[in-house]
Amino acid sequence: MQSLVNNTVYTMTLHDVLFGDVWICSGQSNMQMAVIDIFNATEEINNAGKYPKIRIFTAALRASDTPIEELIDIVENWSVASPQSVGGPSFHYMSAVCWLYGRMIHEALGGRPIGLIATSWGGTFIEYWMPPSALHDCGISPNAVVPLQLQDQHAEAMSPNNTKLFNSMIYPFMRIVIYGVIWYQGESNILYNPDKYACTFAKLIQYWRQIWNERTNGLTDLQFPFGFVQISTWSNTSTTVGLFPVIRWHQTFDIGYVPNNVVPKVFMAVSLDLRDDPNG
Structure with missing residues (x-):
């Protein structure tokens, strides 16, 4: 590439x-x-170098009151998959679900290059990841004071603006043309607006698709694939008692299956029977 200056x-x-x-x-x-936190971590990390056409990126956990164009901080910049880049510290990098999904579709697609962007924050409610218009559509104020249970030292920065993580950890990526999104969230919303989750989840998908399409001048598909993991079990009663079953139902937009006419081109990884054996 040449330029004249x-x-x-x-x-x-x-x-x-x-x-x-x-x-x-x-x-x-x-x-x-x-x-590093999964059962077969050693095998996955040691084999990561076999996938040089997978590139990985992890955003840092930061919040912003307004949408920003650039990330505040980065945990791991774009890196070639290797034992070093994949095998970072616990709950730091690289996201296990993100890596395993990317590795499997890379193999299934005959070695197609795959870029994986991990941008997540433990303990967060779905509302944090939504733009203000999406919250309004569900009757939620963007400035509502919400309970805090974030799993990080930056938790004090989160109240009361409901949209801070959309602003800081999603919006900066919305000029990148993407193929799709995978999402694993919902457990925290048993504590906050569980009755609205069918609306908030649907609106998150709708607005992410719309804004990504607009900010990439139509190069990101307006109906890009959006996958999510069904809320799994964590005890002997969490399949039938409490609000976990309620959130699972709302994950399907109160239809019971996906994709459906409420939100098209959505896919679900069923995990109801995959709770870790307490005996190892």
Whole structure:
């Protein structure tokens, strides 16, 4: 690539550039959990170097009162998959769900280059990840004071603006053309607006698609694929008692299955039977 500056020709050469599919991985702690935290971590980390066409990125946990164009901070900048880049510290980098999903679709698509952007924060409510218009559509004030249970030292920065993580950890990526999103969140909303989750989840998807399409001049599909993980069990009663079943139902927009006519091009990873064995 050449450019002319002050009558001088400068040449810039870019190396190791790939063109492929970029996926956003977002949500709360189950998405934030790192590869180092999974049962077969050693195997996954040691094998990561076999996938040089997978590139990974992790955003830092930061909040903003207004939408910003650039990330406040970065945990791991764009890196080639390797034991070092995949095997970061616990709940730091790289997101296990994001990595495993990306690795599997990379293999399933015959080695197509895959870019993975991990931007998640443990303990967060879905409202934090929504733009103000989406909250208004569900009858929620963007400035409502919400209970805080964020799993990080920056938690004190979160109240009362409901949209701070959309502003700081989603909006900066919305000029990147993406192929799709995977989402793992919902457990925290048993404590806040559980009755509104069918609306908030649907509106999050709708507005993310709309804004991403607009900010990339139509290059991101207006109906890009949006996948999510069904809320899993964590005790012997969490399949039938309490608000977990309510959130699971709302995850399907009160239909019982996806995709459906409420929100098209959505897919769900069923996890109801996948709780870790307490005996190892």
